[in-house]
Amino acid sequence: MSAAVRRLLPPALLTTVLLVAWEGYVRATAVSPTILPGPWRVLRASIDAREVLWYHARQTMLETAAGFVLAVVVAVICAAAIDFFLPARRALFPLLIVSQTVPIIAIAPLLVLWFGYGTLPKVLVVALVCFFPMVVAAAHGLASTEPDLTRLYRTFGASRWQRFVLVRVPVALPAFFTGAKIAITYSVIGAVFGEYVGASRGLGILLQTAKNSYRTDLVFAMIGVTAGLSLALYGLAVLLERLLIPWARTAGDHHAPESST
Amino acid sequence: MLESVTLTLERGGFIALAGPSGSGKSTLLNLIAGLEEPDAGAVRLNGNTARLGRSGFMPQRDLLHPWRDALGNATVALEVQGVAKREARRRAAVLFAEFGLAGFERARPHELSGGMRQRVALARTVLAGGDLILLDEPFGALDALTRAQMQDWLLDTWPRLNRAGLLVTHDVEEALLLADEVLVLSARPGRIVERLVSPFARPRGRGVTATPEFGRLKLHLLDALGAGEDRPGGPR
Numbered sequence: 001m002s003a004a005v006r007r008l009l010p011p012a013l014l015t016t017v018l019l020v021a022w023e024g025y026v027r028a029t030a031v032s033p034t035i036l037p038g039p040w041r042v043l044r045a046s047i048d049a050r051e052v053l054w055y056h057a058r059q060t061m062l063e064t065a066a067g068f069v070l071a072v073v074v075a076v077i078c079a080a081a082i083d084f085f086l087p088a089r090r091a092l093f094p095l096l097i098v099s100q101t102v103p104i105i106a107i108a109p110l111l112v113l114w115f116g117y118g119t120l121p122k123v124l125v126v127a128l129v130c131f132f133p134m135v136v137a138a139a140h141g142l143a144s145t146e147p148d149l150t151r152l153y154r155t156f157g158a159s160r161w162q163r164f165v166l167v168r169v170p171v172a173l174p175a176f177f178t179g180a181k182i183a184i185t186y187s188v189i190g191a192v193f194g195e196y197v198g199a200s201r202g203l204g205i206l207l208q209t210a211k212n213s214y215r216t217d218l219v220f221a222m223i224g225v226t227a228g229l230s231l232a233l234y235g236l237a238v239l240l241e242r243l244l245i246p247w248a249r250t251a252g253d254h255h256a257p258e259s260s261t
Numbered sequence: 262m263l264e265s266v267t268l269t270l271e272r273g274g275f276i277a278l279a280g281p282s283g284s285g286k287s288t289l290l291n292l293i294a295g296l297e298e299p300d301a302g303a304v305r306l307n308g309n310t311a312r313l314g315r316s317g318f319m320p321q322r323d324l325l326h327p328w329r330d331a332l333g334n335a336t337v338a339l340e341v342q343g344v345a346k347r348e349a350r351r352r353a354a355v356l357f358a359e360f361g362l363a364g365f366e367r368a369r370p371h372e373l374s375g376g377m378r379q380r381v382a383l384a385r386t387v388l389a390g391g392d393l394i395l396l397d398e399p400f401g402a403l404d405a406l407t408r409a410q411m412q413d414w415l416l417d418t419w420p421r422l423n424r425a426g427l428l429v430t431h432d433v434e435e436a437l438l439l440a441d442e443v444l445v446l447s448a449r450p451g452r453i454v455e456r457l458v459s460p461f462a463r464p465r466g467r468g469v470t471a472t473p474e475f476g477r478l479k480l481h482l483l484d485a486l487g488a489g490e491d492r493p494g495g496p497r
Contacts, residue, residue, distance in 0.1 A: 146324070148320055148322065148324055149324055151291075151296055151318075151320075152318060152320060152324055153337075153341065154295075154296060154313055155294045155295070155296065155313060155314070155316065155317075155318035155389070156314055156337070156338040156341040156342070156389055157313045157314020157315070157341060157342065158314075158341040162341055166337065166340070166341070167326075170326065170328045173328075245328070247327040247328045247369065248327075
């Protein structure tokens with residue numbers, strides 16, 4: 001209990017100090033709320049607009065979830081192919097790297113052009129930004145299997161598939177989760193960006209209308225909602241990790257660096 | 262790497278293979294296990310050249326999986342062979358009782374001592390089946406005290422397992438203590454330069470190491486080992 005307090009107190013304190021400083025600055029300088037609204041105003045605007053926010057957030061969550069699941073499926077298939085066939089590794093890796101150098105700003109409008117204003121292009125943007133860290137992490141995790149383990153299983157008469165399922169996959173899981181946790185912090189932003197370039201519903205399009213009508217408080221409200229969603233998804237990934245691979249914690253806790261675009 | 266090496270192993274028998282590093286003793290184990298194929302000649306196990314999955318291989322490191330409990334680690338080979346999980350765990354539990362691991366079936370590897378981990382690894386090796394057990398410096402990674410305890414334990418347990426054993430070691434004393442026959446392999450190209458049939462009857466205890474006979478044979482084996490190695494200062 002006291003350990004939890006000691007861990008939570010510093011971030012809570014720092015956040016409070018920052019919020020108070022922000023509010024103090026806004027009040028002291030009487031800056032126009034269309035330029036910079038204070039946190040109190042943002043909170044009130046969020047509560048007032050909660051139904052609109054929730055309506056659009058649901059769409060963003062749906063796209064995020066669908067895109068992330070698609071990314072996991074594709075990443076697992078690619079990582080397995082890379083692990084099984086050397087030619088697949090040679091063929092896929094350059095493409096994977098190139099896929100990361102293409103700016104999402106260029107891709108997202110194209111996807112809208114090809115697939116319309118519906119859900120699909122957003123799902124694809126989310127999948128695109130999420131799948132790379134997961135493929136790399138999963139392929140790396142699979143390849144980190146010790147040769148001695150492979151030899152041991154060969155003496156058991158294990159087939160390649162058995163070695164993959166019984167050894168390589170469990171060995172790779174901690175690395176895969178690290179990649180998934182990095183990916184999940186990108187996912188919500190991917191969905192919002194996909195909506196921003198053209199959508200009928202979602203936090204991204206709400207963000208655009210709010211910005212265009214100088215509702216800066218709503219823009220901040222959406223930043224809050226987006227951050228909250230990302231954090232919740234990250235927490236979910238950590239929870240899943242603890243449930244599915246409890247052994248990884250005893251072998252040293254490694255946390256993925258939190259990052260955002 | 263290796264020149265004509267002829268070995269005959271019998272059920273219940275235990276042969277130790279001692280040699281300097283680089284003499285190819287691990288290569289020999291790999292050949293027998295089927296992990297490698299000889300450049301010339303043939304390796305047969307019960308008259309069969311297909312050897313993978315037909316002997317138990319025990320590596321130096323225990324290589325236990327952190328994601329399985331102790332019993333689950335012992336059953337992996339059985340699962341590979343298609344034995345139902347329930348039946349595999351039942352068989353492993355019998356062996357656990359015999360190996361002094363009762364009560365630790367559900368323990369995770371990191372909760373076990375080095376000696377216990379090694380015993381789980383041996384249980385896994387025994388359950389892998391086959392009449393032959395290949396031990397590749399199985400106690401090499403243990404501290405001196407645990408190593409002595411494991412040797413005593415193996416000396417006591419081995420006859421009950423009713424398998425043929427081939428132990429690779431660089432420790433002459435370990436070879437003499439555990440084996441019925443000690444073979445000394447020369448440096449590259451490895452060939453057998455000495456065969457010594459143990460005069461110590463079973464059941465045998467650590468007491469034999471204190472006899473003059475043991476000391477004499479140990480010196481003799483060390484000599485044979487030295488003859489297979491470049492002596493310091495000698496021609497290269």
